[in-house]
Amino acid sequence: MERTRVGSGAGWEEAVGYSRAVRVGPWVSVAGTTAALPGGGVVGPGDPGEQAREALRRIAAALEQVGAGLGDVVRTRVYVTDVDRWEEVGRAHREVLGEVRPACTLVEVSRLVAPELLVEVEADAVVG
Numbered sequence: 001m002e003r004t005r006v007g008s009g010a011g012w013e014e015a016v017g018y019s020r021a022v023r024v025g026p027w028v029s030v031a032g033t034t035a036a037l038p039g040g041g042v043v044g045p046g047d048p049g050e051q052a053r054e055a056l057r058r059i060a061a062a063l064e065q066v067g068a069g070l071g072d073v074v075r076t077r078v079y080v081t082d083v084d085r086w087e088e089v090g091r092a093h094r095e096v097l098g099e100v101r102p103a104c105t106l107v108e109v110s111r112l113v114a115p116e117l118l119v120e121v122e123a124d125a126v127v128g
Helices: 013-016 048-066 083-100
Strands: 003-004 023-025 027-033 075-082 103-107 121-125
Touching: 013 023, 023 048, 048 083, 048 121, 075 083, 083 103, 103 121
Parallel strands: 075 103
Antiparallel strands: 003 023, 023 027, 027 121, 075 121
């Protein structure tokens, strides 16, 4: 089966050796995605809901690059640094994914790669 990889250009991809998204046949996996800005900082500092929305927008863009879309998403994994703010993140997930309603896991982690990052999202999709 053909393997298609796309990157976002983030320095971490080259340093760690991973792709933003990989499609093999109908299966697409999108790597952990945050609201980090090139050169430092984040979209939505201090706002986990806005960081989740930005991560999901970036996931949508990666899916499009491999011929998929948010409607193809079957599973998401959401990592948060403060589970007490889960409702803000959940609301963003619902706003972006709407009736797609993928299987979703939300877990608290002690930290992400940078202290200003509050949310990281992964997604899996099946096309067709």
